[in-house]
Amino acid sequence: MPAKPAVPRRSWELLSSDETAATSLAKHLGCPGAIARLLVTRGIGDAEAADRFFGPSLDQLDDPMRMLGMAEAMARIQQAVQDGEPILIYGDYDVDGTTATVLLKTAIERIAPKDKPARVTWHVPHRIREGYGMQTNVLGRAAEDGIRLIISVDTGIRAFAAATEAKLLGLDLIVTDHHLPDDAIGVPEALAVINPAQEGCPYPFKSLCGAGVAFKLAHALLAAAAETEEQRERLQRVILPSFLKLVAIATVADSVPLVGENRVIAALGLHELRNPVQPGLRALMEVAKLPLDRAPSATEIGFRLAPRINAAGRMDVADDVIELFLTRDSARAKELAEKLDLLNQDRRATEADALDAIEKQLDALRTPDGDYPRDCIILDDPAWHRGVLGILASRVVDRTGRPALILTHEEGQAHGSGRSVEGFHLLDALTAVDAQPDAEFAGGVFTRFGGHAHAVGFSMPSHFVGSLRARMLAYTSTALTPTLLSPPLACDAELDLDEITPAFWEWLGQCGPFGNAHPEPIFVTKNLQLAAPARLIKEKHICLDVMQNNRLPRFNVLGWSRNTNWVARCHKLNLQQGSSVDIAYRIKENQHPQFGGLQLELVELEPA
Structure with a gap:
């Protein structure tokens, strides 16, 4: 879609922080003052909160038993496993729903005795043929197949017809979901409803994704099954961190607020994604060209991994994703990952065609x-x-x-x-x-x-x-x-260019992962001089070479013309070598082996 200026120019609003608290925090952490001010503006105002922020751990995750309906759900699942009953997990076709399905299936199979494996199947709806949500005909087929327990993940909180049908068919339904209930009607009539957003649920954190809610049920089941000290220690050291890999992917992909418990989940899970062992996850990271020798960033998950997972449900069937994350066959994992990669290419082409038509419709809506x-x-x-x-x-x-x-x-x-x-x-x-x-x-x-x-x-x-x-x-x-x-542009702190050092960048990285409600910080630097004429990149993007007070360091400032036509903006401002500007920007790292280093990504630009 061609980038044209559409959104009105915004005023800049430099967020204020308690300087006394920021000074104390900088001294406690030994961090740059701008980092301390950033933390204070985001509600991390004392040493204890900062230590928890920079040291996320499993201990910071709340007790899953605090969730309304958890005890009833656990008891019914444990009974089904003990009696060898078949269980159907009813999922959804996006990243959140497919990962939630894998998490819960894996957990239920783990708690089963070795001599009596759990009988767990899944159903993920076809986006086109079935659409979102639980369908009564699927429940009917499940009943015919002898299933008596159905657990929804990432869906079901408004499935009133499905809950009624389940009751008529003699099915026990457990709903796990994170979507908002219908305030006027309440929640479906089910054996148990697990959703922190429902009325009366005492669980303190309300913003988990669907996979996060499924993880809470999985955690409760696994903890109850760990009978010895050795088993409990392994649960904390190995099993739960392994589960958090998929929960982190879903948390980032579903754009839930990356604060509180979600940030802990994302931080721990992304850390565990270094050099993954599971063949499907490894193969998918390879086709997405994600490095396997370090933890991926939330941005890399959101823009490179998640679209390939979502492509299955968007363009074909999401069952491939579940098989990918369950298989132990490296050859099959590679085959499925490459299929998802091709589907993502199809998705991008389909999207591009539609965006051309959308551009024409948007032009027709423009005011004079x-x-x-x-x-x-x-x-x-x-x-x-x-x-x-x-x-x-x-x-x-x-x-x-x-x-x-x-x-x-x-x-x-x-x-x-x-x-x-x-x-x-x-x-x-x-x-x-x-x-x-x-x-x-x-x-x-x-x-x-x-x-x-x-x-x-x-x-x-x-x-x-x-x-x-x-x-x-x-x-x-x-x-x-x-x-x-047209809200004001919220800027986190004002910097001089000489404050942007490798040490500052390292501290900034520790403040992540960034996402919804905890966005990448936007910094402001004023009175910069263009050290060279503006350069075009691929005829539509812009690169500015800037200095402050005509002294080193010099930084490249890249303006990607996705939503703002930076080329037109620079031309309108008649920017030339020596022009003075104020910029709002994010700090990025170019990892090119020859031309790498810290650079700035343009958010806003004004004459100084």
């Missing part, structure tokens, strides 16, 4: 001043592949600074995904829109919907799309304020 209406962007086209709708919605949000709903049509039904901007609760918006009458009719528009504040999925009759547009326009007219659409 070149901006977009203060509204939720709703685009639809029957040619778009259902598997890439969520990605397309994210691209539109990045492109426009507006929440977006992207739909396609099949046989009279519209299927859609949505993504939002910070501060606009998209699931609340869909809930309100569904209940809001309009001139066309008074009923709800959605056949089904669910999700989070930032991401939703839904389906509806195609002829209701007009009502969706009208209702969303009415809702956003008051809910989407100018401040939400």
Whole structure:
């Protein structure tokens, strides 16, 4: 998609910190002052909190038995294992759902006696044929096959029809999920519902991903099965850290807040991903060109590993992912990993074709001043592949600074995904829109919907799309304020260039992993001089060579024209050698063997 300036220029807001606390923290840690100020602005204001932050450990994970429904779920699973009952895990087709399926299946098989292996199968829905959520016909087939216990992972919190059907079929249903319940109805009637977001659950951390919730159940089962001191020690030293590899991948991929328990999970799990032994995980990291001699970053997981896992559910069947992470056959693992890599290439091509059409639709929405209406962007086209709708919605949000709903049509039904901007609760918006009458009719528009504040999925009759547009326009007219659409750019600290050293970079790395709610820090440096004319990279990106006070060090500043046309911006500002600028940026490391080193990634640029 061509990058054109769309989002209004933002003011810069330098976050304030308690200087006394920052000075004390810098002294305690022996870290640069800017690192201490960064920590204080993010709520890490004393020595104890900083020590926990820089020393994540399993001890910082809360007791899974605090979750509502955990005891009932454990008792039923233990009974099924003891009696040799077949168990069906009902998963989902994305990274979160597939890894959760693998985690729980592995845990249940581990607690079974060696002379009586657990009988655990799984079902992951086909995105196109079945769609998201639990389907009653799948439960019927499971009952016919003799299954009496079904455990959902990363789905089920709004599966009221499925829960009713399970009861009629004589099935025991355990729901494990992290999506938000329906406040008006509550949770499905099941043997147990494990979801920290449900009303009445005392578990203190509410933002786990689906695999994180499944891991809590797995942890509880494994801990209960560890009877000797040796077994308990091995659980802590070997088994749980091994499980956290997949939980970390899901935590990063699902964009849950990387704070609190999620940050502990991500930090420990990414550390364990150094030189993985499991053939499938190793093969997938190899095709994704991730190094095997160090822990991958959250960015590498999010942009290189997760898309290949998701490609199976988007373009084909997600069962391949589960087989990949369960197989012990290196040749089969390589075959499956290469298949996922090819599917990801197909996904990228499909996405690129759709983005061309989206660009035309977005151009038609522009106001006379070149901006977009203060509204939720709703685009639809029957040619778009259902598997890439969520990605397309994210691209539109990045492109426009507006929440977006992207739909396609099949046989009279519209299927859609949505993504939002910070501060606009998209699931609340869909809930309100569904209940809001309009001139066309008074009923709800959605056949089904669910999700989070930032991401939703839904389906509806195609002829209701007009009502969706009208209702969303009415809702956003008051809910989407100018401040939400053009918030100030939050900058973490002001630096001089000579503060950006290898030691500073090492401290910054220890502050990760970065992600949702704990983003990569944005720094500001003012009154920089261009030491050379701006250089074009591939005709659309920009590279600036900057100095401060006309003295060393010099840094390359790279402006990637994805959402901002930096070439046009630099031309408009008439930047030349010697021009003075203020920049907001992230610090990056170029690992090229000849031209590597620290460099700056441009976020905003203004004349000094």
